[in-house]
């Protein structure tokens with residue numbers, strides 16, 4: 305099915321069995337604010353590296369998995385079957401970085417990230433700049449051999465575990481004044497501090513604090529690419545992450561359909577399994593059908609990337625994949641809660657956890673509305689024939 309090769313199927317099986325190892329820890333994590341004992345998490349991280357699942361997206365010549373886009377999707381799809389972000393140990397370091405990083409940056413950031421010794425976070429969004437990244441107010445000013453960075457960033461995911469941050473700012477002087485630039489900021493660094501750590505809908509150990517950067521001095525060698533390049537990197541990363549969000553949504557929907565279907569076969573009401581009731585059947589049938597459609601869309605998008613599709617076409621297709629898969633997974637989770645009835649509202653139930661956790665998939669890496677703007681824009685420029 306789906307034209308997967310033997311190598312693809314082996315990778316898929318490895319990722320699936322690792323996800324199956326993590327699933328039994330979900331309820332423990334849920335009951336403890338998403339936290340597992342440090343030695344347990346360390347064990348999971350080690351295993352993800354040993355199995356070749358961590359850094360699957362990174363070039364093989366740097367020690368990464370060198371996997372195709374299809375294979376990366378297969379790995380992240382299985383990771384998506386696990387709640388409470390326990391499968392985030394299957395890390396995806398910034399695959400856009402090696403192509404633009406200096407040899408020094410490769411040694412200090414890329415190789416350690418691939419080895420699992422360095423962890424990145426992204427400090428891009430601000431209180432007044434989310435969907436409209438261009439509205440950021442963070443600043444970067446060249447000062448001799450270094451830059452001085454300032455600004456306040458919101459929702460900085462994994463700041464509590466990260467060893468470095470990508471910080472996006474607008475340049476305040478020089479020939480690129482007003483343009484974007486991206487910087488690597490070691491963590492901790494003088495001038496970087498948590499303003500506050502809000503609570504979020506999901507129960508995961510990764511925090512998303514508001515972080516202040518006040519007169520943070522970084523060497524000029526920490527500029528990524530050239531002055532004015534900042535937005536380019538953001539777009540490249542969005543493309544990758546949107547496809548991976550879509551892949552994880554497939555995994556979540558697969559798990560939900562499987563578990564809801566099993567429950568429906570076993571739960572009897574008035575002497576018959578609820579799986580024989582037309583209204584339950586309709587929810588399961590809709591969910592399975594939408595999962596199939598989403599999976600075909602996501603795999604085909606990945607295959608196009610592997611075949612070297614035009615980058616603008618990739619951009620539109622990744623948006624379509626993210627839009628459809630995240631909305632689909634939300635609908636499937638909603639139906640799964642309904643099928644489980646009262647059990648579906650209990651935090652020990654997988655449907656309840658996914659019902660909360662999947663909500664953000666329609667928001668981060670570009671909201672559903674923003675994906676529609678991108679898709680409609682590309683449709684107007686290229687026509688349907690080029691995109692679908």
Ligand SMILES: Cc1cc2nc3c(=O)[nH]c(=O)nc-3n(C[C@H](O)[C@H](O)[C@H](O)COP(=O)(O)OP(=O)(O)OC[C@H]3O[C@@H](n4cnc5c(N)ncnc54)[C@H](O)[C@@H]3O)c2cc1C
Nearest residue numbers: 426427428429433434435459460461667668669670671673
């Ligand atoms: C849990 C979580 C983790 C996150 N992690 C990170 C992170 O690690 N790093 C980081 O930099 N950011 C992160 N984000 C930020 C995330 O990417 C933004 O929240 C997202 O892009 C939306 O931006 P916003 O919140 O400012 O919403 P807004 O831009 O304020 O949008 C508000 C509403 O307006 C709509 N809207 C906006 N523009 C348009 C338009 N052109 N047409 C139609 N409707 C529109 C939106 O769809 C939305 O419904 C995270 C967010 C969350 C919730």
